[in-house]
Amino acid sequence: MIRLEKRPQPSRAWSMATPLVAVIATMIVGGLLFAALGKPPVEAIRTIFWEPLFGEFSFYYRPQLLVKGAPLVLIAIGLSLGFRAGIWNIGAEGQYIMGAIFGAGAGLAFYPSESFLIFPFMVLAGAFGGWIWAMIPAILKTRFGTNEILVSLMLVYVAEQFLASVSLGLLKNPEGFGFPGSRNLQSWDAAHNAELLTGTGMHWGVVAALIAVIFAYVLLNRHMTGYHIRLTGEAPRAAKFAGVNPTRLVLFCLGTSGALAGLAGLFEVSGPSGQISIDFNVGYGFTAIIVAFLGRLHPVGILLAGGLMALTYIGGDIAQSNLQLPAAAIQVFQGMLLFFLLAFDLLTNFRIAIGKPEVA
């Protein structure tokens, strides 16, 4: 008989190994899925994981990994702070949108000025946009005890309506022949978040993501606030005795994650995307939740997880094009990653025992 036995202590080894095991399991089951679809499984897995990094055109894909991974890491770092303390911001997608709208709007208000102050101002406005959007669930939670999961999630849909509205009205390109969407910031130097070194994919959003990783690491390991976050998540009662102010913690965690998501939106709209449009958001805010957990809510883990997620997206598109795999199969493949992660996570706290339970 096979059963699960609770470990007296969570296993550190399994905690570290789980992401790797999950990736390997995803490769195996994903390969079976691709084979069932009549596609060469090894070739497909190789295309997804190998092609972007070391394939013939990796000189193009490697920079794209940074472009795709940076917003994921930036958002996930913010989310991980709250998640560690049991504060669940599920609405990063909305904060990402609002950051982009505020940031782009702040810049476009000065069009066509070429002042060097415009981009820094946009960065501030972007962070503010995300922060203020996250403050809504934060204040509702601290004042009225509402559930931040529901409020932050619902606000995503409100933000999407805002996005459609400004694309068609306030921020619509006056030279766009009546079509929705703002001016393209890529063609306006003062507002363009261009590559810092041509051909590297390195833009300010990538820099911000790396800085966020370092700050989060220091915060969690060396700073009182970080200690409070960890304590609240691991032992809420002890945290209360230690004098943690839950209201401040909620405001800090939601505010920080909102601001970082807003920054991600701003760097995206002023850089790779270039313009506010009705379909500007592509789900980074939701995918970042997966990235945060895949990275074990640890800053360095999130950095790696963001890279891995970006890899499956880019490799997935290559596999679609070269092997004509359906998009749905790639999405199932990505979903498996989280599924296996959660499944194998069980082994951190439980062990598999074979035989009859011992009688105490």
Place this chain on the structure above:
Amino acid sequence: MKLTNLLTSAAVALGLAAGAAMADTTKVGFVYVGPVGDGGWTYEHDQGRKAVEAEFGDKVETVYVENVAEGPDAERVMTQMALEGADLIFTTSFGYMDPTINVAKKFPNVKFEHATGYKRADNVSTYSARFYEGRAVQGTIAGHMTESNIIGYIGSYPIPEVIRGINSAYLHAKKVNPDVQFKIVWAFTWFDPAKEADAAKVLIEQGADVILQHTDSTAPQAAAQAAGNVITFGQASDMSEYAPKPRVSSIIDDWAPYYIARTRAVMDGTWESADTWDGIGAGMVGIGEISDAVPADVKAAALAIKDAQADGSYHAFTGPINKQDGSAWLAEGEVADDGTLAGMNFYVEGIEGDIPQ
């Protein structure tokens, strides 16, 4: 600049290396905004791709990527297709416009075709269909068929393309039924069965017994069927599974002739950048069979409008037409120019409500 050079030289190198193998195979890429199984917009583009394969057989290789988000993802997918040796790439959503132009700059030897946009380059063509011609046919049927004199219209986004359709349908419904009234609901989506069904139900509750849709799912058809005495029109695809009623006719996007012609032009080396805007006459806009739920005289009137547009003897926007605010737009007998139509951002006289801003 460095990347540009790198990409170009890589593309050239690839072209040289694979030159012998690729000489008799033309590679055509398609970038889709939705899933190929959406039953509407993307489905019809994919039918066009299959028609290219059927037409040229071994001489052509087609690849596609579906569900590509507009923005940097689209740019990456296009770049990847170009790197992998595509000779011709169709980008099939308005939001791919700037990405298409960006990628086209890096690959001067690859031809690009962008659907429904307005930015062109030496290696970028644009193409779109005159769907408003189909709307004129629908408006004629709708005006005759409605008993409540209320026609519901599900708009996707308030962009020129959609506004043109509303105006065309309204003008032709009004022509045959002066009492007709349009109720317009904006769904702010191209494809969302739940939202579209809600929109249809709201319109039916407000007394509409004809529903026109500019969204791609069959949900409004199902809602009309459930409500009973309501008729609808298929959008983008024939949606004939709802015929003969509620679906009484449809607008079908038929990209196949265009895709085949452009692929042939690349093979022959005669491809040139162009702006194509074809309608019923060229076969890009198809009118799905008008079902038996429509009386014979109404069917004849609708077909007359269709044929007159096909042979060019009639234009859907022929004066006198005033704008919504009462100001004159087209004088008696005057025909709208393509520039105004392409950027249409106003309702014609008689339509109530405002275009959302």
